[in-house]
Amino acid sequence: MASTAVVADPLRRPLRRDFRESRVYNPTVVPKNAPLASTESLGDAALCSRVAATSCRTACPTAGSDSGRCSPSDSSTVLDMTPSSCAWTACASGTCPSSSGVDTASSSGGSAPAPSIAEAEDRDLMTLPCTPQPGDDGVDDPDGWGVKSAVDEPVNLAFENIRYTVHTRVRLRREARRILHGVSGEFRAGQLTAIMGPSGAGKSTLLDVLSGYTCWGVRGRLLVNGAPRDTRTFQRQSVYIQQDAALHPQLTVKEAMNVAAVLKLGRRGPEVQKTIVETLESLGLLSHIDTMTASLSGGQLKRLATALELLSNPPIMFFDEPTSGLDSSTTKQCVGVLRRLARQGRTVVCTIHTPSALVFGLLDQLYLLMDGRCAYNGHTANLLPYLASLGLRCPPYHNPADFALEVTSGDYGDHTAALVQASDNGRSQLWGHTSNTHSAEGALGLARRGAGRAGDADCESTVSRMSRQSSETASASVTPSEGGRGRCRRGRFNQVYPTTFWMQLYMLIRRTIKRGLRDRMLCHSRFYIHLVAGLLIGALFLDIGGDAAHVFHNFSLLFFSLMFLMFTAFSAMILAFPLEMPIIAREHFNRWYSLKSYFLAVTIADVPLQGLCTCVYTVIMYYMTSQPLEPARFIQYLLICALVSYTAQSIGLVVGAAMKVEHGVVFGPLAILPFTIFSGYFVLMKDAPSYMQWLFHASYLKYGLSGCMLAVYGYGRAPLSQCSDDYCHFKRPEKFLAETNLDGGNYWLDAVVLFVIGSALRLAAYFVLKLRLRQFRQ
Ligand SMILES: Nc1ncnc2c1ncn2[C@@H]1O[C@H](COP(=O)(O)OP(=O)(O)OP(=O)(O)O)[C@@H](O)[C@H]1O
Numbered sequence: 001m002a003s004t005a006v007v008a009d010p011l012r013r014p015l016r017r018d019f020r021e022s023r024v025y026n027p028t029v030v031p032k033n034a035p036l037a038s039t040e041s042l043g044d045a046a047l048c049s050r051v052a053a054t055s056c057r058t059a060c061p062t063a064g065s066d067s068g069r070c071s072p073s074d075s076s077t078v079l080d081m082t083p084s085s086c087a088w089t090a091c092a093s094g095t096c097p098s099s100s101g102v103d104t105a106s107s108s109g110g111s112a113p114a115p116s117i118a119e120a121e122d123r124d125l126m127t128l129p130c131t132p133q134p135g136d137d138g139v140d141d142p143d144g145w146g147v148k149s150a151v152d153e154p155v156n157l158a159f160e161n162i163r164y165t166v167h168t169r170v171r172l173r174r175e176a177r178r179i180l181h182g183v184s185g186e187f188r189a190g191q192l193t194a195i196m197g198p199s200g201a202g203k204s205t206l207l208d209v210l211s212g213y214t215c216w217g218v219r220g221r222l223l224v225n226g227a228p229r230d231t232r233t234f235q236r237q238s239v240y241i242q243q244d245a246a247l248h249p250q251l252t253v254k255e256a257m258n259v260a261a262v263l264k265l266g267r268r269g270p271e272v273q274k275t276i277v278e279t280l281e282s283l284g285l286l287s288h289i290d291t292m293t294a295s296l297s298g299g300q301l302k303r304l305a306t307a308l309e310l311l312s313n314p315p316i317m318f319f320d321e322p323t324s325g326l327d328s329s330t331t332k333q334c335v336g337v338l339r340r341l342a343r344q345g346r347t348v349v350c351t352i353h354t355p356s357a358l359v360f361g362l363l364d365q366l367y368l369l370m371d372g373r374c375a376y377n378g379h380t381a382n383l384l385p386y387l388a389s390l391g392l393r394c395p396p397y398h399n400p401a402d403f404a405l406e407v408t409s410g411d412y413g414d415h416t417a418a419l420v421q422a423s424d425n426g427r428s429q430l431w432g433h434t435s436n437t438h439s440a441e442g443a444l445g446l447a448r449r450g451a452g453r454a455g456d457a458d459c460e461s462t463v464s465r466m467s468r469q470s471s472e473t474a475s476a477s478v479t480p481s482e483g484g485r486g487r488c489r490r491g492r493f494n495q496v497y498p499t500t501f502w503m504q505l506y507m508l509i510r511r512t513i514k515r516g517l518r519d520r521m522l523c524h525s526r527f528y529i530h531l532v533a534g535l536l537i538g539a540l541f542l543d544i545g546g547d548a549a550h551v552f553h554n555f556s557l558l559f560f561s562l563m564f565l566m567f568t569a570f571s572a573m574i575l576a577f578p579l580e581m582p583i584i585a586r587e588h589f590n591r592w593y594s595l596k597s598y599f600l601a602v603t604i605a606d607v608p609l610q611g612l613c614t615c616v617y618t619v620i621m622y623y624m625t626s627q628p629l630e631p632a633r634f635i636q637y638l639l640i641c642a643l644v645s646y647t648a649q650s651i652g653l654v655v656g657a658a659m660k661v662e663h664g665v666v667f668g669p670l671a672i673l674p675f676t677i678f679s680g681y682f683v684l685m686k687d688a689p690s691y692m693q694w695l696f697h698a699s700y701l702k703y704g705l706s707g708c709m710l711a712v713y714g715y716g717r718a719p720l721s722q723c724s725d726d727y728c729h730f731k732r733p734e735k736f737l738a739e740t741n742l743d744g745g746n747y748w749l750d751a752v753v754l755f756v757i758g759s760a761l762r763l764a765a766y767f768v769l770k771l772r773l774r775q776f777r778q
Contacts, residue, residue, distance in 0.1 A: 154189030154345040155224055155237055155315040157210065160427075162220035164202075164209055164372075179205050181372045182220070185426040187349050189315065192335075192342040192362070194380075195351045196401065197369035198409040203351040204243070204320050206369065210349065211240040211318040213589055216774070232496065238316035239309035239590045243324055245301040246582035249294035250518040251511070253285055253304055256293060259511050260308040263592040266498035275311060283307045283337065299330040306337065309590055312498075317341060319350035328356060335362045360401040367426070368419075370408035375419035378431025386431050390418050497591055504593040508601030516609060523609060526572060530613040531620070533564060538624025545626035545712075548720040548728035551736050554625070558708045559681045561621055562644050562701060569610055569645040570672055573652025574664040576602055577769060585776050595773065599766045606649065614638070614645050633711050636747060640707035643754040647700045648672065650761030657769035675701040684741045700757045707750035709742050 164180040179202050187193045187210075195203045208214035210222070212234055222229040224237070247256060257276045262268055265275075280286045283303045288296065296304060302322055309317070319338065323331040335355070339362050342348040355363070366383055368376035376386055383404060384394050392412060394403040407415060422428070497504065516523050541557045544550035577584070580602075588595055618641050622634060655668045677683075679701035685693055696702050713733035720731050730736040737743040 153237075153315055155347055156186065156188050156226075157229075157316060157347055157349075158186040158223040158226075159210060160184045160221040160223075162206070162209060162218065162222075164205060164214070164219075165217050167217070179372050180209065181425070183369070183372070183374045183426045184424075185367055185374065185377045186432075187347050187365070187367075189345055189347045190342060191364040192339045192348045192350070193365040193367060194355070194363045195349065195367045195369060196353075196355075196404065197375070198405055199353075201369040201408065202372040203369055205372075206367075207240075207318050207320050207349065207351055211238060213240055234316075235591055236496075237314060238318065239312070239314045240318040240586070241302075241305050241309055241320070241322065242582070242586055243321040244582060245298075245305035246586055247293045247301060247304060247308075248511070248515055248583065249292065250515040251293055252290050253280065253293065253296070254289045255511075255514070256304065256308060257311070259507055260592065261311055262507050263497075263499055263504060263587075264308075264312045264590075266503070279307050279310050283310075284333075298325045299327075299334065302326070302334060303337070305586075310341075315345065316347045317349070319348070321351050321353060323352055323355070323359070328359075331356070332359055332362075335359050339364075354405060355401045357399045357401070360399065365432070366404075368404055368408060368423075370416055370419065373416065373420045374423050374426030375408050375416075376404070376423050376431070377426045377428065378423075382431040386422070390415065390422055497594060499593075501594065501597050504597035505601055505604075508593060508598055509605050512601055512605035513608070516605060522572065522575070526568065526609065526613055527616065529568065530617040534617040534620030535624075537561070537564075538621050541621075541625045543624075543626045545628070546720055547626075547722040547724050548731040549723055549725035551720075551728075551730040551733075554712075555681075555709070555736075555740065557621075557625060558712065559679070559705055561617070561641065562679075562704045562708060563676060565614055565617065565641055565645045566648040566672065566675075566701065566704075567669075568613065569648040570652040570655075570668065572606065572610070573649045574656040574659075574668045575661060576606075576653065577656040577772075578659065578661040578664060581772070581776055585773060588773065595770055596766070599769060603649070603653065603762060610645050610649060611642065614642050627712055628717065633717075636711035637708060639751060640704055640711060640747075640754070643707075643751060643758065644701070644704040647704075647754055647758035647761065650758045650765060653765035654761055654768055657765045657772055675699045678702060679705050680741065681705060686741050700754055703750040703753045703757075706742050706745045707747055707754070709737060709740065710745050710747040710750070713737055714742075714745070714747065 161182045161184055162180050163178065163182050165176050165178050167174050167176050169175070183206065195206055197203050205214070209218050212229075212231060215231075224230070224234055251259070254276070257280065258268075261272045261276055265272060277286065277289075280289060283306060285300060285303055285307060288300060293301070293304065306317075306319075306322075317338075322338065323334050326334055335352075338348050338350060342364065352359075352363075360380060363380045366376060366378065366380045367374065368383075376383060378386060380400075384400050387394065387404070387407060392403075392407055392415065394400060406412060408419070410416075423431075499507075537557065537560070541550075541553065544553050544557070547554075584595075584598060587593065588598065615638065618638050622637065623629075627634070627637070651672055652668070655664050655671055659667060674695075676699075678695045678699035680696060680699075685696040685702075688696065713736060717733045720728070720733065723731060730739070734743060737745075
């Protein structure tokens with residue numbers, strides 16, 4: 001009976017309690033020399049209990065069985081398929097959770113309602129003085145996926161009447177489309193909640209909305225620990241790990257963790273290193289600490305994405321399809337990790353597709369969506385009774401998760417109205433709790449103790465309260481809520497980050513340079529392309545620079561060189577943002593850094609490489625083609641080339657920020673071609689129709705070409721000494737400048753205009769990126 005007290009009052013458990021500690025929660029309750037259940041029987045008992053909640057086929061262990069092994073249930077149980085119809089008996093008398101010891105409603109040795117998987121596991125954990133087993137939440141844990149640290153402040157999240165509308169264009173008409181139709185619910189600390197539903201039901205959308213990732217177009221009420229959600233605080237409390245674990249492939253696990261630690265914790269040192277090691281160890285990644293991210297498996301990538309966000313020990317974690325692409329064993333382990341995170345007092349919410357019966361049993365709460373409405377909101381163990389109450393009986397030998405999806409997909413007819421009504425679109429609390437569940441009551445306890453702001457001593461559901469308030473004020477349906485436009489904008493872009501702007505910039509520049517150096521395609525090949533092109537062009541136009549007979553060829557050479565540098569600089573940049581967008585979205589959303597520091601880092605980090613490439617090409621070409629070997633002229637020429645590269649990079653940044661890779665590759669060159677036409681090389685400005693001459697002023701390449709020509713031929717250059725023809729009309733350089741309409745030019749003005757255009761475009765690229773990021777999240 002001692003253990004009864006423990007289980008009956010889970011609220012007394014300390015908040016900062018390691019999951020493993022729960023096994024010996026109250027050592028005084030259980031005598032030291034109490035008989036222990038065998039490892040085997042415990043494992044089987046846990047397994048039996050898990051299956052009990054999901055499928056009664058193998059749920060009911062033989063009453064009084066010492067072995068504790070599962071035995072097939074009788075046919076009536078099979079047909080009934082409701083967990084409550086299953087008998088639950090202790091697996092090993094005296095040590096395992098006896099019915100009398102756990103549930104006061106069930107008498108010793110008699111039949112008691114079958115616990116859910118969560119109940120059974122937690123019962124095991126809370127009452128048994130057993131030796132810690134691998135996978136102490138009931139999941140086999142060969143990799144040691146235990147998670148150690150508990151949260152400081154648990155957080156309950158409630159939402160009421162959430163509506164989300166998107167605006168799409170159909171045949172040039174803007175049409176509003178409602179994705180979420182006034183759903184409500186509550187996700188509690190200490191529980192693992194899964195959002196399930198058929199494809200397109202709105203699972204990811206709901207997660208996006210609840211996490212704050214999507215906020216434009218959202219209406220409804222969101223409460224955190226009973227108080228209206230404060231976006232900034234919530235950002236600090238929560239992390240969102242999206243479906244595709246977008247990570248930098250060129251970093252090792254350790255490097256990725258180090259960057260995350262500095263940016264998320266704002267400090268380094270031995271303490272932080274210890275945290276990193278512990279986090280990696282707890283997620284089974286320590287042995288891969290020096291592995292490049294690109295070499296990690298899908299499951300390891302997802303774990304790394306979790307580890308990165310776990311560093312800041314957030315009390316709320318959102319996971320979008322964390323098990324997608326994983327095999328059944330890894331899926332089980334992955335959900336086991338989420339469950340452990342929840343057991344440490346976190347609110348863990350994930351979307352999941354067709355979980356197996358075993359995985360389904362690891363979930364605490366289920367939020368079932370169909371067509372943007374809530375079909376069920378309650379404990380996983382109550383799902384089948386709930387459906388049965390609506391006349392939807394799960395066929396024998398069927399996975400309850402599959403059955404729920406079939407029902408919501410319409411395989412058994414259209415039950416949308418009945419399901420939405422029965423769940424009151426998520427408001428109903430009828431199915432939320434099972435008696436004696438660690439999860440539910442534990443969460444309530446956490447909420448009571450940790451969430452003082454809620455001040456909700458009588459455990460009245462936040463949703464119920466919100467509903468009541470809504471009906472009292474009768475304004476819920478029209479009140480622009482926390483998700484409203486203005487709040488959304490302010491909240492997202494004026495965040496407070498754990499580190500200063502300069503530290504973010506420093507870390508991001510370091511990371512970008514490191515990645516760049518390891519990216520052979522973008523870094524090494526870029527360098528060699530410039531080297532080879534310099535040699536080729538130098539060989540083709542060998543020694544023509546000082547020959548008055550080849551002034552026009554030299555003009556073409558200088559123009560081509562500008563074009564070459566322009567295209568290479570542009571091409572390198574159009575890929576920068578589109579490929580990184582998922583990473584930027586995740587890291588920026590999870591408060592690693594501001595967009596400003598990221599943008600600046602990306603643009604600064606490319607300067608050394610682009611500068612080196614420009615120098616390599618220019619030096620080789622300049623020397624081989626015998627341009628004037630005067631330091632001032634060479635420096636002026638190099639500067640103009642660098643400024644053209646800078647401006648072309650800026651255009652690449654604008655295109656990269658505005659378009660997807662595939663669009664950028666097609667439309668990008670079109671964005672820079674007009675600059676070449678209006679550069680003054682093909683048609684002189686004075687020869688163009690007067691109504692088109694302004695376009696020459698808008699072409700930055702015109703300033704580049706003018707600057708180059710002035711650097712090479714301008715400012716009183718002496719007549720060319722060489723003339724390989726009988727007659728050389730342009731022996732005097734100023735004559736050629738006059739011919740090309742460049743004689744009145746000013747080198748420094750060209751340089752300044754180029755710099756201004758390049759900088760203005762960069763600023764534009766920043767705002768385009770900001771806009772794009774916003775669209776990316778819609
Ligand atoms: N920005 C948007 N514009 C137009 N429609 C959208 C937008 N976002 C979501 N939708 C639509 O809303 C519905 C729900 O999308 P969501 O991605 O949330 O579904 P889901 O349940 O997560 O699906 P899946 O399981 O296939 O990932 C889909 O029909 C989708 O096409």
